[in-house]
Amino acid sequence: xxxxxxxxxxxxxxxxxxxxxxxxxxxxxxxxxxxxxxxxxxxxxxxxxxxxxxxxxxxxxxxxxxxxxxxxxxxxxxxxxxxxxxxxxxxxxxxxxxxxxxxxxxxxxxxxxxxxxxxxxxxxxxxxxxxxxxxxxxxxxxxxxxxxxxxxxxxxxxxxxxxxxxxxxxxxxxxxxxxxxxxxxxxxxxxxxxxxxxxxxxxxxxxxxxxxxxxxxxxxxxxxxxxxxxxxxxxxxxxxxxxxxxxxxxxxxxxxxxxxxxxxxxxxxxxxxxxxxxxxxxxxxxxxxxxxxxxxxxxxxxxxxxxxxxx
Amino acid sequence: xxxxxxxxxxxxxxxxxxxxxxxxxxxxxxxxxxxxxxxxxxxxxxxxxxxxxxxxxxxxxxxxxxxxxxxxxxxxxxxxxxxxxxxxxxxxxxxxxxxxxxxxxxxxxxxxxxxxxxxxxxxxxxxxxxxxxxxxxxxxxxxxxxxxxxxxxxxxxxxxxxxxxxxxxxxxxxxxxxxxxxxxxxxxxxxxxxxxxxxxxxxxxxxxxxxxxxxxxxxxxxxxxxxxxxxxxxxxxxxxxxxxxxxxxxxxxxxxxxxxxxxxxxxxxxxxxxxxxxxxxxxxxxxxxxxxxxxxxxxxxxxxxxxxxxxxxxxxxxxxxxxxxxxxxxxxxxxxxxxxxxxxxxxxxxxxxxxxxxxxxxxxxxxxxxxxxx
Numbered sequence: 001x002x003x004x005x006x007x008x009x010x011x012x013x014x015x016x017x018x019x020x021x022x023x024x025x026x027x028x029x030x031x032x033x034x035x036x037x038x039x040x041x042x043x044x045x046x047x048x049x050x051x052x053x054x055x056x057x058x059x060x061x062x063x064x065x066x067x068x069x070x071x072x073x074x075x076x077x078x079x080x081x082x083x084x085x086x087x088x089x090x091x092x093x094x095x096x097x098x099x100x101x102x103x104x105x106x107x108x109x110x111x112x113x114x115x116x117x118x119x120x121x122x123x124x125x126x127x128x129x130x131x132x133x134x135x136x137x138x139x140x141x142x143x144x145x146x147x148x149x150x151x152x153x154x155x156x157x158x159x160x161x162x163x164x165x166x167x168x169x170x171x172x173x174x175x176x177x178x179x180x181x182x183x184x185x186x187x188x189x190x191x192x193x194x195x196x197x198x199x200x201x202x203x204x205x206x207x208x209x210x211x212x213x214x215x216x217x218x219x220x221x222x223x224x225x226x227x228x229x230x231x232x233x234x235x236x237x238x239x240x241x242x243x244x245x246x247x248x249x250x251x252x253x254x255x256x257x258x259x260x261x262x263x264x265x266x267x268x269x270x271x272x273x274x275x276x277x278x279x280x281x282x283x284x285x286x287x288x289x290x291x292x293x294x295x296x297x298x299x300x301x302x303x304x305x306x307x308x309x310x311x
Numbered sequence: 312x313x314x315x316x317x318x319x320x321x322x323x324x325x326x327x328x329x330x331x332x333x334x335x336x337x338x339x340x341x342x343x344x345x346x347x348x349x350x351x352x353x354x355x356x357x358x359x360x361x362x363x364x365x366x367x368x369x370x371x372x373x374x375x376x377x378x379x380x381x382x383x384x385x386x387x388x389x390x391x392x393x394x395x396x397x398x399x400x401x402x403x404x405x406x407x408x409x410x411x412x413x414x415x416x417x418x419x420x421x422x423x424x425x426x427x428x429x430x431x432x433x434x435x436x437x438x439x440x441x442x443x444x445x446x447x448x449x450x451x452x453x454x455x456x457x458x459x460x461x462x463x464x465x466x467x468x469x470x471x472x473x474x475x476x477x478x479x480x481x482x483x484x485x486x487x488x489x490x491x492x493x494x495x496x497x498x499x500x501x502x503x504x505x506x507x508x509x510x511x512x513x514x515x516x517x518x519x520x521x522x523x524x525x526x527x528x529x530x531x532x533x534x535x536x537x538x539x540x541x542x543x544x545x546x547x548x549x550x551x552x553x554x555x556x557x558x559x560x561x562x563x564x565x566x567x568x569x570x571x572x573x574x575x576x577x578x579x580x581x582x583x584x585x586x587x588x589x590x591x592x593x594x595x596x597x598x599x600x601x602x603x604x605x606x607x608x609x610x611x612x613x614x615x616x617x618x619x620x621x622x623x624x625x626x627x628x629x630x631x632x633x634x635x636x637x638x639x640x641x642x643x644x645x646x647x648x649x650x651x652x653x654x655x656x657x658x659x660x661x662x663x664x665x666x667x668x669x670x671x672x673x674x675x676x677x678x679x680x681x682x683x684x685x
Contacts, residue, residue, distance in 0.1 A: 020529075219548045
């Protein structure tokens with residue numbers, strides 16, 4: 001390692017990680033915010049990986065057919081809503097386990113997307129435009145790192161909005177109450193089941209939009225290996241972020257940066273141990289889960305109605 | 312696993328349905344007898360058939376097989392390089408009565424194809440990319456492959472001619488011999504134009520990881536690389552990213568020219584029709600299995616993509632001259648003295664390795680000028 005470190009430009013590496021974080025994090029951000037809403041209502045939707053992939057396929061297809069990538073984003077969101085409604089509806093039946101339904105829907109969503117997406121692998125759909133935040137700089141690397149998609153600031157703003165809404169708004173309180181103590185919510189006259197279905201559908205919408213980002217912006221193409229488990233990692237990320245939308249945003253950026261670490265180091269000539277660096281996001285998931293999951297202790301901030309917090 | 316079991320089930324159902332339909336349509340069973348006479352060829356792909364890359368190149372050859380008289384093709388896509396491929400092969404053999412199987416992905420060979428070949432000695436297995444060794448591997452197995460490094464060398468000429476920074480980038484999946492040979496040939500081609508040209512390599516770790524490939528492309532471009540090429544299953548994302556960032560690209564497997572009308576220089580393409588038809592013909596005629604089949608430009612196994620608009624007349628001339636020498640069969644790419652990028656001499660001075668040399672198929676080094684590590 002010692003002879004390779006001489007050539008390392010730390011500034012350049014930091015910039016590469018920043019660029020990676022800004023490019024790669026958006027799907028993590030949207031899926032984790034969506035899962036955050038769903039879990040706040042007391043349900044876990046593990047099917048968001050399937051929603052993400054289905055959204056990516058649907059968004060790409062609609063963008064191709066209509067010529068408008070924004071309609072594609074909307075369509076991806078609607079795919080997500082349908083998946084969310086399916087999950088929410090199934091889990092509202094008696095004695096149905098939300099985790100099992102989630103796994104089923106994950107397989108269903110990816111399978112359906114692969115099946116319907118066959119004719120979409122070849123054609124090129126119109127892409128979402130990018131915003132040049134780095135136009136002030138002459139440095140190509142800075143400009144490329146700061147070339148972002150408008151969905152990223154939208155997602156970050158949404159994180160702030162959700163953070164406020166969970167704490168202070170009327171519907172946010174209702175959502176949390178339903179998630180923390182269904183009996184109390186019922187006593188206060190809140191319709192528990194419809195709120196949960198709504199929260200799952202809203203979460204599905206966001207995950208679908210995250211999928212559209214994958215197929216319509218970065219990497220910007222539809223194929224069957226597109227997601228490689230990002231939807232699942234985003235669900236894990238919610239637990240690490242302790243159901244706090246602002247921390248979800250931070251964690252998403254961190255995961256994006258971790259994903260950029262492998263390629264960034266190799267492009268700078270640090271080639272030893274690239275398998276390890278390429279595995280960084282997964283190692284990070286495991287490490288964070290292990291660090292944040294203390295056995296025998298109720299998770300701070302976990303909604304009380306989640307199936308894994310119940311005894 | 313569930314996927315394979317499902318597909319086996321699907322095969323069963325299709326077969327029962329098909330038999331039923333044929334039996335009802337032809338009460339004398341002529342249809343069935345006719346189908347049994349045909350040679351059933353099973354083809355297994357690791358990804359989707361229309362991926363703009365590796366699998367598409369294979370599927371194009373299979374499309375030609377389907378037109379051959381007396382041949383029936385059964386295909387299965389997206390079969391992982393695990394025990395799943397053994398189950399697919401068994402399903403093809405037992406249920407579809409396939410007697411020739413094309414296993415098209417590198418990782419299928421050892422142990423999966425070898426195991427199946429021992430279990431079913433009457434079935435022929437043709438594997439793409441493996442290194443069949445006499446005495447070590449069963450006689451009913453054959454491996455075919457093309458010397459695509461010839462096209463990579465030509466790519467290197469076009470790339471170094473177009474590059475301003477003389478920094479070229481190569482995004483590769485895994486450091487296996489075929490990939491290393493391509494990277495090295497690309498560098499040697501580039502160095503034939505400019506002895507100072509370098510190739511930066513990024514290994515992504517697997518054959519299809521679109522986000523990581525895009526990330527690798529962006530990282531390389533950020534480091535001043537202005538021509539990208541790759542060895543992954545589908546170059547689509549990389550070629551598109553290069554075009555969006557305004558740098559040049561060379562394609563791989565199939566032509567990606569349509570994806571990058573401005574920056575696509577040329578590319579290294581497969582032309583699998585030749586080995587496929589050769590192997591099928593040998594089987595139809597009852598000749599022994601073609602155990603070891605290799606070919607390059609000369610034999611029509613590989614071809615370069617047509618030049619893109621950014622290739623200069625001078626580069627074209629240079630490339631055409633080398634191509635002509637390759638077509639004549641007197642252009643060895645790897646010759647001594649050749650030093651790897653750790654300073655070790657890998658081919659001694661005066662020694663020339665011909666394209667057919669099996670030593671090249673166990674390449675485990677990156678030559679001097681490549682920035683990367685196996």
